[in-house]
Amino acid sequence: MRVLVTGGAGYIGSHTVANLISHGHEVTVLDDLSRGHQGALQSFPSAVLEVGPVADERRVSEILSNRKIDAVIHFAASSLVGESTADPLLYYRNNVAGTQSLLGAMVESGVTSLIFSSSAAVYGEPATVPIDEASPIRPTNPYGETKAAIERMLYWVHQAHGLNSVSLRYFNAAGAHPDWPIGEDHQPETHLIPCVLKAALEGRPVSVFGIDYPTPDGTTVRDYIHVVDLAEAHRLALEWLFMHPGAHAFNLGNGQGFSIREVIQTAQTVVGREIATIESARRRGDPAVLKASVNKARADLGWSPQWSDLTTILQTAWNWHRRHPHGYGNG
Ligand SMILES: NC(=O)c1ccc[n+]([C@@H]2O[C@H](COP(=O)([O-])OP(=O)(O)OC[C@H]3O[C@@H](n4cnc5c(N)ncnc54)[C@H](O)[C@@H]3O)[C@@H](O)[C@H]2O)c1
Numbered sequence: 001m002r003v004l005v006t007g008g009a010g011y012i013g014s015h016t017v018a019n020l021i022s023h024g025h026e027v028t029v030l031d032d033l034s035r036g037h038q039g040a041l042q043s044f045p046s047a048v049l050e051v052g053p054v055a056d057e058r059r060v061s062e063i064l065s066n067r068k069i070d071a072v073i074h075f076a077a078s079s080l081v082g083e084s085t086a087d088p089l090l091y092y093r094n095n096v097a098g099t100q101s102l103l104g105a106m107v108e109s110g111v112t113s114l115i116f117s118s119s120a121a122v123y124g125e126p127a128t129v130p131i132d133e134a135s136p137i138r139p140t141n142p143y144g145e146t147k148a149a150i151e152r153m154l155y156w157v158h159q160a161h162g163l164n165s166v167s168l169r170y171f172n173a174a175g176a177h178p179d180w181p182i183g184e185d186h187q188p189e190t191h192l193i194p195c196v197l198k199a200a201l202e203g204r205p206v207s208v209f210g211i212d213y214p215t216p217d218g219t220t221v222r223d224y225i226h227v228v229d230l231a232e233a234h235r236l237a238l239e240w241l242f243m244h245p246g247a248h249a250f251n252l253g254n255g256q257g258f259s260i261r262e263v264i265q266t267a268q269t270v271v272g273r274e275i276a277t278i279e280s281a282r283r284r285g286d287p288a289v290l291k292a293s294v295n296k297a298r299a300d301l302g303w304s305p306q307w308s309d310l311t312t313i314l315q316t317a318w319n320w321h322r323r324h325p326h327g328y329g330n331g
Contacts, residue, residue: 007075009036039328060105071113084143095146171223171253176320183320185327210282219260223253226307253292254308
């Protein structure tokens with residue numbers, strides 16, 4: 001299959017490029033490199049990189065037809081919750097309007113299959129845990145709102161134009177590729193696991209926000225899914241979508257929750273040194289527990305996470321961080 005991967009120079013995108021190529025698919029990446037890294041694609045010379053924004057509808061149409069694209073996997077987005085609250089219009093522009101342009105180009109070019117990076121953020125504060133796909137969609141920040149708006153757009157574009165899609169609602173992506181030199185390098189980094197490991201590497205303390213939650217050790221509990229398992233789910237979803245037209249949504253997590261303290265304790269074992277903590281107040285809007293039900297992805301896609309136990313996640317992430325203390329550098 002010939003696949004266009006938007007945001008393919010980013011964290012999850014580059015791991016998905018690795019997966020697609022290893023399964024014989026032809027990959028074109030469209031990335032404006034605003035947050036991604038050319039270095040993330042260095043190991044995959046067969047992947048063609050087009051540098052530019054998804055909002056350039058004419059250029060995307062040309063790429064779709066010149067490269068005879070069969071399907072699109074759409075990672076390109078702004079995805080910092082705090083930034084989205086400070087500048088919601090940036091998020092509507094880059095995420096919602098950007099996706100609108102991409103879909104316009106797909107409709108015009110007759111490309112009818114899309115896998116979309118949605119997020120657990122569409123659920124907001126969940127009524128029940130584990131969270132399944134039928135849980136109410138009520139985001140609590142502009143980032144989650146844009147993901148929910150795009151899911152609705154995909155529903156209507158399916159109704160009107162027969163464009164088929166799978167929205168994958170990831171919980172917390174983590175870990176790094178065991179075989180290729182690719183890993184997590186966000187600027188700024190806001191995710192717990194890279195923050196903990198970078199703190200270990202640099203010998204500084206890590207902040208723990210809130211120690212009085214109604215959880216066994218008082219810290220928040222989150223569901224971490226290995227990025228290699230996520231990448232595999234994209235390929236499976238793509239193949240599944242060709243047999244199942246519609247506008248679908250699946251959760252992707254590992255179905256288990258780990259508290260911040262558990263993550264830090266396991267990280268200490270993996271890195272072999274103590275990691276100091278600074279206990280701070282709760283952050284507004286941080287729910288106590290977010291945990292996915294992933295029965296639907298397991299049953300329908302035949303997806304079965306292989307890398308998502310906490311030690312493996314931390315070990316692969318640590319291997320990446322200690323070999324790349326400055327991430328991809330300037331590349
Ligand atoms: N990392 C997570 O835990 C997580 C969780 C839930 C959802 N997601 C979603 O998954 C997707 C990928 O996340 P990630 O962690 O790999 O992020 P990332 O920032 O590493 O990757 C995003 C990529 O998209 C590119 N990009 C951004 N806007 C663009 C535009 N307008 N045109 C072209 N390229 C553009 C960036 O340069 C970057 O390479 C995002 O849509 C994010 O919202 C991530």
